[in-house]
Amino acid sequence: MASVLLILLSTVLVNIIAMQSASRWRPFAALDDCFAAARGLAIASLLAIPILSVSSWLLFHHVLQPRSLGYLRTPAFAALLLAVVPLVELVLRRYSRLVPERPGFALLLATNSMLLGVALLASERWRQWLDALAFSLAAAAALGFLLLAFAAMHERLRQADVPEVFRDLPLSLITAGIMALAFMGFTGLIQEGS
Amino acid sequence: MPFATEAAPHVVAPNSVGRVMRTVLYALAPVVILHWVFFGPGLAIQILLGTATALLAETLALRLRRKPLAPFLGDGSAILTAVLLALCLPPLAPWWLIVTGTAFAVLLAKHLYGGLGANPFNPAMVGYAVLLVSFPVQLLHWLPPQLASEHAGLSLAETLSTIFTGSLPPRLSWDAITSPTALEALRTNLKMGMTMGEAHQFASQERSAWLWIDLAIAAGGVWLLAARIIRWHIPVAMLGAIAACASIMYAIDPGSYAGPIFHLTSGASLLGAFFIATDPVSAATSDRGRLVYGAGIGVLTYVIRTWGGYPDGVAFAVLMMNLSVPLIDRYTIPRIYGHAR
Amino acid sequence: MIVAILVMGGLMALAALSTRAAARQALARQASTREALIERLDALLPQTQCGRCTYTGCRPYASAIAQGEADTNQCPPGGARTATALAQLMGQPAKPVDPHYGVVRDTAWVAWIDEPACIGCTKCIQACPIDAIVGASRYMHTVIAAHCTGCELCIPPCPVDCIEMRPAPPGVSA
């Protein structure tokens, strides 16, 4: 569980840092504020990750495992992801006011999906595709919440009088550390819940 | 005749940050005194240790950040952080525990973010959570009240030597003198398969001392409310949420869940509601935001202490809601006069 | 092994398909996306139409930014505020206005016509992009200070050099 938490927070950090500091990875066109972009990414992740999780569950349990192709897990997941991410991009561009930008959006969403995918696949205890769906929904929701919270926090931290050497990245990491500390409170809970 | 000018208003209330923090410290004084009466001088020593560390750490941080020392050392916020942290630790905890925790609180959680007023996380709770996840064993050495204990209470010298050497006087052993907190006892007993009635009985042996202390905390809280240092929103929302969760679960299965009274009077519920969740710096801003914030802390506290791995959830709940504060603030900007909702 | 190759190949074919679909959609919407971006950039510009950015007006400059041809720090009338907003919208670090394109004034300036000297040639009227000068042929011309944006375009055409820039009267913010 600890690693799921770590991965989740790393994912959030990667997103926020990428959106903040690398213009070519901007996920959305004409969105000047980090919070709005984070919201867009949260929506995209909420779309992509459950789809991916269910489809990969079906793939593993009905295609790969019966044929002893377990070793294809990672590349097969990657290929599925590569099919789903552009679809999400398509849907967002058509049905929402968000305008996904070409390399950035796919890159970040692929990263998110891969990272969360790893976290989800790490535990092989989903016996039903419904389990996988439920867990991925929860994970995507957690990711979305953390993204928004972190983006909002980031905006607040921008105004603070932070010591020079800690400005930006180090402080973001320490914030993530304290967030992880907070979520340590859930240890034991998730185990027993599942 | 020329006069010096200044911007309006020309009068301000005779108030200061130091006065606010000191008021909170005074409100905590009865708690500390009662603690001494029931549990011996351990807490007082911890507070002294914590205060010294806090002031040292504050001085160090201010020096490094090239800020003036006098106004910030005098504001009392670091001392308050140390005192609140000390209140969360077992009175006989080894000295390095409070020192480490306070240093983390002041240096990492406060000054890295820009010092007084800028920290998004409650420093004392960061310090406590660091200690709890790092040194869970040491945090379990709670004492039974002196009066109830068959051993004579520890003398001041014995307490000091225990805190500084980490080992008890030879006549005692940890297993003999420590007793789990009520929450811990309840959890353990339920896990052992006791019925709720038995578990309660077991858990409530040493509760009267704690009830007195709770009373002191509540009195301090009410005083802070009257002094307008805190407002009702956070305590009411937090305690209300805990009570609501506890009542619902108790109604569903009184055999495995304790009732609201137990939850309100055990663990750090009251201390949290009046002194910790109310830390203005890391709490939500508007009244509505503070209701959400307090209720969130209450629900999370209940969830963590009932189903989670750690004995009490206040610290984690506070930190989790701290991280949601900017988000809450974003969605709870109050209606401005003359504007529609 | 054959199955492995088939499965992976099939999945990848799906991926290629959906990537292509998304790319085509992006391409099809490129024009309208760009148009929307230009519109938002244009809305950030001061609309002085002075051309100091080296483009023929504010909108052309906006579209140049959107194309990636122009930098976000070329509009002196907009000053730091415009430059920052443009950079933010483009997801770039903010830069101060490049003095190469002109100085940034911190108070509003407007054109002022020395009316006795004016010969009524109407050249300035033709130059003013926002019709801020009134007057008829061979009659005295006047700048309507409330409308004037201070673009200085009317100054070069005047054959008798009777126009000069002056601080805006109170209540006028160009």
Added chain:
Amino acid sequence: MATHADVRRNAKAQAVLLVAVAALVSFGLAGLAQITRERIARNAQAWMQQHLEVLIPAALHDNDLLADTITVIAPDSLGTAQPVTVYRAWRAGIPTAVAIRSIAPDGYRGPIELLVAIRYDGTLLGVQVLRHDETPGLGDAFEKREPHWLERFRGLSLSNPPQQRWSVKRDGGDFDAFTGATITPRAIVTALRRTLEYYQRHRQRLFRDPPADAVAGAAADFERTVAPAAWHSSASGHR
């Protein structure tokens, strides 16, 4: 000859290229899988073997423990609703011991996976913790801080100490807990008692089927252990 640019612009060619990459990758991977399959199977066996060897001395068996397994399902006794693997030891065709991959479901932070070896007569040969997630520094004392704690169980049985004393001292039993951690020891002790009880009740049926063919077993893939058809513990209900 198509230039790079031609290929870059041609959609079909691009798709083919991507599929080719995928095919290549899977080809390589499949090859590697082929090469490593046996080794990996052996590694897994070796891991289990190591644990088993510690618990069941060579003197006690002449069969391949890994090859002679059965799976049972007994949620109440063995702590999991999943099938549980039982390794059987025979000497000269006479049953000598079993090792049960039992689970202590009520650890402090989740289930604790155990390997419990029991002599045919019902005394404990030993216990190993295969996997756990107990609080580092607290519940994991059996690993580092009190490494002898687990050894204490060797030679005990349901009558030694008596069944009602099979609990930690705090609950009136015979066994020490760790400093500051009672839940983990309690979970392990309880799991051991339940496993012993289960063994006592089902010993006959565990050894009902004759030993598996040693030769066939050694060659078999670990994943597809030749095992008597899984049977369900009648005492503990069905799936």
Added chain:
Amino acid sequence: MNASTPARLDSGFGPTVQLLASCPLLAASDTVVKALGLSLALAFIVPTTILSARMLRPWLHEDNRLPAAMMLLAGTTACVERSFQAWLPGLGESIGIFLPLIVANLIIVEHSLEHSAAAAADWRKSMVIAAGMAATLLILGVAREWVGRGSLLHDAGRLFGPWAGALETTIFRVDMGFLLAMLPPGAFISLGLLLALRNWLARRSMTPRTPHRP
């Protein structure tokens, strides 16, 4: 080989990207052994994928850069995972679930790289990247394991084979170390402190250059 290489490397792979790339790997930096194992994997995966991506680049449309790179990465990673399982089973067991994270990291790295003209330059570049990530991991691993449990290379014997058992070092023996360092919060906080330290060193090395008034 020419003087511009480091500069271009910097522009493509600055500290930010390095952080982005290291972040997901934090999960495997709690002990030196895990960090070593992951570094080992990186040392193989980074050059392999970057060089093969480089070979494919001229043929690929911009849109297909991501899919191709991702597939290469996933395949290589799976190979490494499989190899670990076969030849270093202990290590495979303990870092197995983290290996696929490398795919996510390296996608970012690959995307921020400008391929250079000479294959050798690319190879060097990829080795520098792998070394950078490995260094981060190792420093973190040493710091976290040391502070967290007072040992170094704990479990090396079990994971790398008996020969490595001799490397296990116990620096101090207490009931337990500062557990925080081993847990997720410790991962982030240590990396944050590490970065701050780097900033501080960088700033210090900058200062002497400005003329010093007596």
Added chain:
Amino acid sequence: MNRSPTGAAAPAAILAYGGLRLSAHKQASTARPLRVASAAQHYVLPLDQHAGAPSTPRVRPGDRVLAAQPIAAPGGALSAWLHSPVSGTVSAIEPRPAPHHHGAPTLSIVIANDGREQRVEPRASVSFEQLAARELCQHIGHGGIVGLGGAAFPTDAKLLGSQLEGGPHLLLNGTQCEPYISCDDMLMRERAQDVILGARILLHALDARHCTIALEEDTPQAEQALRAALSRCHDERVRLKVVPSIYPAGGERQLISAVFGVEVPFDALPAGIGVVCHNVGTAAAIAHWIRDGQPLISRIVTVAGDGVHQPCNLEARLGTPITTLIDDCGGYTPRMTRLILGGSMMGSAMPLDTLPVTKSTHCVLAATALDLRSRTQEMPCIRCGRCSQACPALLLPQQLHWSIQAGDQNALARYGLMDCIECGCCDYVCPSQIPLVERFRDAKTLLSRTQAEDQAAVAARTRFETRQARLAQLEAQRRAKLAEKRQRLGGRPQP
């Protein structure tokens, strides 16, 4: 938007709107009866002492003027008449330091008093009931009447702008929530009948049916006086309403909320919800003008504070130097440190005391250390929320403060900086001693400038596009003509 609150009998809701209970410090000045200020030698009358455009002088230096003679006419649509307070000669029309410019000079008419107290022939008193509402409003304008509550908004403009269908509800503001200021209290105690008459004139001018005079609970004598005057004239339309003494209950919008239980929308004037609010002093001035033909040439000024020997209320002619008022009150005490025009919360500190009384001068506060409580060391905001609790505009001053520090103008707009009424409540309570109002004032200037710039850009763009369209049309016409001509000449039309 014409929600008339006339019938609303909502309870005083002001506690829902923050505010502070401050100690009033009014006993010292109300203990002494209202007096007339001594005459001065020179009277200085700034031409822009009201809201709107400056007035245009009607006299020249050297002209002789009589008291109550118009000396300046409205200088625009929104402007006011100005009358000479005394008889004498115009000695100069030149920039003189003025209180509303913090002592900076502004164009003023200076009249040298000849001490003869000659007055223009008072016009025959007008029977206001005979006049149509509009005529009455215009007539009020000729009296130079502006709002005496502080903003000096020309009353005729306000009245004309509030001519509503069915008549608005007239609210007379008799509260004076700011510490030290007691001029309205004194006025109501001593001249209650003037206030009531003014109310009836205003009712007529607005064609209104109801008038509420709002009073604070700590002015019982004024209430008694008003009740007595009311019972004498038996006007059923006029009622009294007592509101809690909470600063800033006297603010127009806050008062409306307290009295009627409704809010004035941020983008509307009170008339938008059917209320017109006037100060009681304004009403009394109107009564003087209509009944006695006396234009606005004097007003009541409170001289208060520990810095004068005998604090009291003085009826002072416009243009009287403040030094004269101070002398009337026995001069400065040795402790005098700061001269404030207005109360302790919103008044401005003046660098000199030679400034003249203007139409908006309601209080001269000669403050000493006893009256002032200066800031100590400013500390960072600890987000304690005291400020937002106190804010009558329901803002979050702490967030405004943060956004100012961050230079985030969007956030400032979102948090409603422009709705701040600069009352100073937040500043007063802040434990961190942050000079919030000062910061807000500066930020407001900045924000309104950027907002004005944005509006200007939109306007320029519209004008530019109109011009482009026009040029394009002209060009099209020219081409069409050319083509037509070519065709007529037999040439082929151009491709």
